[in-house]
Amino acid sequence: MKTSVNPTSLTKTQQIQLLKDFIQSHPNEKEMRRALAVKLAMEGYVYRQISQILEVSVGFISKWKQAFESGGLAALRSSYQGGKGYLTQIERQAVIQWLVEQKTWDISDLEVYLIEQYDIVFQSRQSYYQLLKEARITWQKGEQTSPRQDPEAIYKKNREIAELLEKYRPQIEAEELVVYIIDECHLLWNDLVGYLWNFVKNPLKIPILNPKERQTYYGALELFTQEFTLVPEPTANGELTVEFVKKLLGKHPQARILLIWDGASYHRGQVMRDFLTEQNEGLLPENWQITCVRFAPYAPQENPVEAIWLQLKTLLRRFYRFGKSFKSVKRLFQLFVDLKLFNLPNFSNYDAFSRFA
Structure with missing residues (x-):
């Protein structure tokens, strides 16, 4: 999805569609919450309602709505683009220790942490999965079937x-x-x-x-x-x-x-x-x-x-x-x-x- 579109050149309906497409692309949780807040505000929801629904402050809504109006989707994303593409052994152990100390886990949280702490964005999601595996954190899914199906x-x-x-x-x-x-x-x-x-x-x-x-x-x-x-x-x-x-x-x-x-x-x-x-x-x-x-x-x-x-x-x-x-x-x-x-x-x-x- 392109993020360089200037929202001022779009109609309100087009801006809302742009936000909807962005949300459906499953960005990380922080970016999704920003986009949802902006979309609801543009659709006429009262800030107090949005605040209750998403559990964010009114200032949060105002801030990201203004950011989107001036900078488009790019303004809702992390400002970091990533630098070096690898972790040193010491950094890797520090990341694993950070993972162990967390109470919840999500790929998007790990991505944000690596960007903010080490200015790193991996090209392959497998690299993130490997870090989670080394921290002994796994993703498990049960599968249900019915023996009565004909x-x-x-x-x-x-x-x-x-x-x-x-x-x-x-x-x-x-x-x-x-x-x-x-x-x-x-x-x-x-x-x-x-x-x-x-x-x-x-x-x-x-x-x-x-x-x-x-x-x-x-x-x-x-x-x-x-x-x-x-x-x-x-x-x-x-x-x-x-x-x-x-x-x-x-x-x-x-x-x-x-x-x-x-x-x-x-x-x-x-x-x-x-x-x-x-x-x-x-x-x-x-x-x-x-x-x-x-x-x-x-x-x-x-x-x-x-x-x-x-x-x-x-x-x-x-x-x-x-x-x-x-x-x-x-x-x-x-x-x-x-x-x-x-x-x-x-x-x-x-x-x-x-x-x-």
Whole structure:
């Protein structure tokens, strides 16, 4: 990304887009916080609100907004460009000792420390990983799989969905039929506990008073426009699912809708069945106001909305220091959605939707 663009030559919308692109490039935490503060200020948020959301001072917001207006993205970055590209043996031991003494670890923190202390920027990220390895700090990730997945059933269901969408392509492109891919996210306070740099046998301790506190979000990704709709609810059940579908209907009063989701009980329970009967009464299947199609069982990876939840939770973990209360966690999650700090799923990676990539 170029950082030499003079913001005074751009419209306000272009400046905000520039900041959004910069944030999505995953700069270090300090630079990301500066960019977020500036972006929120330019979007009209009150400084007091920004201060509460990001836990920064009003002076911090004013300082970096002025810096961006005068110097662009370059002004939000570290002023150091790096000098020599190596550490002496004594310096290397000092860095390892510094790593051992830290309570939290992140590649970006190590990069900033090396710049400020030794005027060094490594060309390869492997050099940073090597320092962490020598300090006996590692990155570990658990992988979950379901033994109940049926590859053949997944293949058949994806082909069925793909053929159905292709059949209705003219109506979809004419916006006579609106297709929504739907999923629910159950956000827990302990979702902050994720993948962080840490000592090999000494897990980082993140204070969480009530790990079972939760917030449910209904999410719907529109296939053709790729607009993402998010609605927070206290839980997920038949009544709230019907209310969510009604909201989607209200966005397209002149169109029919096709819902593609998993087999959750509240998607197929009596409350939803009664609602569908009421909406589609007297109509032939091809003219139904609402049509529902399910993904194959035990195959969440086939739903593109899952990729959005993953990005949002991963970003949330980078800001775990701000999650001092579950209210703060929910505020951050909503903020990330409002600012669209996620990449839209690439439909070419999903068999059911690849023809619409």
